[in-house]
Amino acid sequence: MYINGEWVKALSGDSFPVTNPANGQQIGAVPNGGSEEAKLAVDAAADAFPQWAAKTAEERSHLLRKWYECILDNKNEIAETLVLEQGKPLKEALGEITYAASFLLWYSEEAKRVYGETIPASAPDKRIFVVKQPVGVVAAITPWNFPAAMITRKLAPALAAGCTAVVKPAEQTPLTALKLAEAAERAGIPKGVINIVTGNPEEIGEVWLGDSRVRKITFTGSTEVGKLLMRGAANTVKKVSLELGGHAPFIVFADADIDKAVEGVIQSKFRNSGQTCVCANRVYVQAPIIEKFVAKLREETKKLTVGDGLDPATTIGPLIDEAAYRKVESHIEDAITRGGQIECGGKRVSAYEDGYFVEPTIISGVTDDMKIMQEETFGPVAPVLSFSDVEEVIRRANNSPFGLAAYAFTENLKTAITVYEQLEYGIVGINDALPSVAQAPFGGYKESGLGREGGHHGIEEFLETKYVSIRI
Numbered sequence: 001m002y003i004n005g006e007w008v009k010a011l012s013g014d015s016f017p018v019t020n021p022a023n024g025q026q027i028g029a030v031p032n033g034g035s036e037e038a039k040l041a042v043d044a045a046a047d048a049f050p051q052w053a054a055k056t057a058e059e060r061s062h063l064l065r066k067w068y069e070c071i072l073d074n075k076n077e078i079a080e081t082l083v084l085e086q087g088k089p090l091k092e093a094l095g096e097i098t099y100a101a102s103f104l105l106w107y108s109e110e111a112k113r114v115y116g117e118t119i120p121a122s123a124p125d126k127r128i129f130v131v132k133q134p135v136g137v138v139a140a141i142t143p144w145n146f147p148a149a150m151i152t153r154k155l156a157p158a159l160a161a162g163c164t165a166v167v168k169p170a171e172q173t174p175l176t177a178l179k180l181a182e183a184a185e186r187a188g189i190p191k192g193v194i195n196i197v198t199g200n201p202e203e204i205g206e207v208w209l210g211d212s213r214v215r216k217i218t219f220t221g222s223t224e225v226g227k228l229l230m231r232g233a234a235n236t237v238k239k240v241s242l243e244l245g246g247h248a249p250f251i252v253f254a255d256a257d258i259d260k261a262v263e264g265v266i267q268s269k270f271r272n273s274g275q276t277c278v279c280a281n282r283v284y285v286q287a288p289i290i291e292k293f294v295a296k297l298r299e300e301t302k303k304l305t306v307g308d309g310l311d312p313a314t315t316i317g318p319l320i321d322e323a324a325y326r327k328v329e330s331h332i333e334d335a336i337t338r339g340g341q342i343e344c345g346g347k348r349v350s351a352y353e354d355g356y357f358v359e360p361t362i363i364s365g366v367t368d369d370m371k372i373m374q375e376e377t378f379g380p381v382a383p384v385l386s387f388s389d390v391e392e393v394i395r396r397a398n399n400s401p402f403g404l405a406a407y408a409f410t411e412n413l414k415t416a417i418t419v420y421e422q423l424e425y426g427i428v429g430i431n432d433a434l435p436s437v438a439q440a441p442f443g444g445y446k447e448s449g450l451g452r453e454g455g456h457h458g459i460e461e462f463l464e465t466k467y468v469s470i471r472i
């Protein structure tokens with residue numbers, strides 16, 4: 001763990017293993033921290049907050065830029081660590097590190113643009129204005145699927161705003177988080193500004209939810225845990241940002257460029273073996289082209305290569321663990337039971353008995369009552385089904401408790417405008433299957449979350465608004 005600028009063990013001396021999802025082998029171990037370490041981290045962040053907040057925006061900007069540079073200087077090592085503990089192909093891991101670093105670059109600039117405002121007073125003897133101030137100590141809890149980017153997407157705006165932070169990475173992927181802390185230390189980020197606590201989620205979360213010095217919870221993970229944290233934050237009325245589950249509809253209209261649409265499904269569905277919150281989860285294809293589309297999608301899906309993430313030929317890595325595999329397996333079995341047809345894939349890759357690898361899978365003949373059409377699959381399985389017209393597909397696409405990302409491929413401007421205006425999703429890709437960038441606000445409607453990360457919106461999540469009225 002990294003607390004108050006020190007690399008420390010758990011007070012109990014306990015540690016927990018970190019394993020490679022590709023083969024089940026232990027690749028390391030990290031301290032198994034709990035309540036005590038969680039409190040020590042808040043102590044450090046609270047002690048560091050006044051000095052960090054008092055730095056000029058220019059000084060914070062400079063340090064964020066240095067952190068950005070230190071991460072990229074160590075990109076290959078961090079990416080290899082990420083592959084070993086998370087499983088994604090090395091090329092994707094390198095891409096994630098670049099994406100993660102881009103948030104530090106973006107917020108090193110945004111740090112200098114936290115503006116207030118003056119407001120014309122209604123009384124001649126008054127001057128009224130608004131200032132923005134950092135919320136204080138931030139608690140960040142992050143998932144395993146993007147172990148680098150989900151941390152910097154929170155810490156970059158938090159530190160830019162003048163906040164200090166305590167971070168609990170996912171227990172499956174703590175090593176990447178610690179590599180980011182090493183880079184921050186090299187960059188000269190002062191002690192106590194960033195604190196990484198590895199260990200028991202429930203114990204650590206309970207301490208941070210109950211500590212009134214923690215003024216903000218920023219969470220990325222499942223909707224279930226997000227709701228739990230949101231309830232807990234109410235006790236001390238903390239600000240909350242939640243980046244939660246998704247169930248993205250991917251809509252292909254008859255006028256779409258089929259090759260681009262197929263490429264888009266492959267990009268969106270199979271990135272990180274389908275373990276992303278913005279993956280295509282439901283592929284709706286307009287009836288006149290569905291047979292041609294499925295044939296092309298099947299042909300392209302078969303070109304994907306399942307394997308160890310460190311193998312340059314690999315494009316589909318393992319699922320994170322057995323529980324993830326069992327969920328994917330249940331979605332495939334349920335679809336088949338209810339009349340779905342396997343166009344390709346559908347099985348666990350038997351060559352890897354110590355890792356949970358699933359063949360990239362396309363299922364046709366899908367109906368809305370199937371599990372895969374209701375629950376986030378988080379695996380390399382694409383259900384394909386037809387629709388008649390734009391009104392019908394928008395109704396079906398919106399019929400979900402989730403509202404994170406949605407996609408539509410069409411060459412018709414009127415259709416594109418109708419779709420993006422009426423889809424109830426925080427992120428809409430029109431002929432674009434990979435919309436996520438640091439300069440845009442990322443977040444969801446409905447049970448996909450609260451707040452936004454990225455863009456100028458992202459820093460507002462870490463700022464308080466103060467209204468000042470001076471009577472002269």
Ligand SMILES: NC(=O)c1ccc[n+]([C@@H]2O[C@H](COP(=O)([O-])OP(=O)(O)OC[C@H]3O[C@@H](n4cnc5c(N)ncnc54)[C@H](O)[C@@H]3O)[C@@H](O)[C@H]2O)c1
Nearest residue numbers: 142143144169170201202205221222225243244245246277
């Ligand atoms: N919207 C987004 O930007 C986004 C990004 C990535 C992942 N996700 C979602 O995350 C889910 C997969 O990630 P996951 O399996 O790591 O999610 P998860 O909710 O199981 O865990 C996320 C984090 O929460 C911690 N946690 C779990 N229970 C906790 C508790 N009681 N108190 C405190 N912390 C607790 C975990 O240790 C981990 O660090 C999917 O639903 C995916 O859609 C969303």
Ligand SMILES: O=C[C@H](O)CS(=O)(=O)O
Nearest residue numbers: 145146275276277278436
């Ligand atoms: O899975 C969650 C990530 O936010 C996906 S993305 O890399 O930001 O698109």
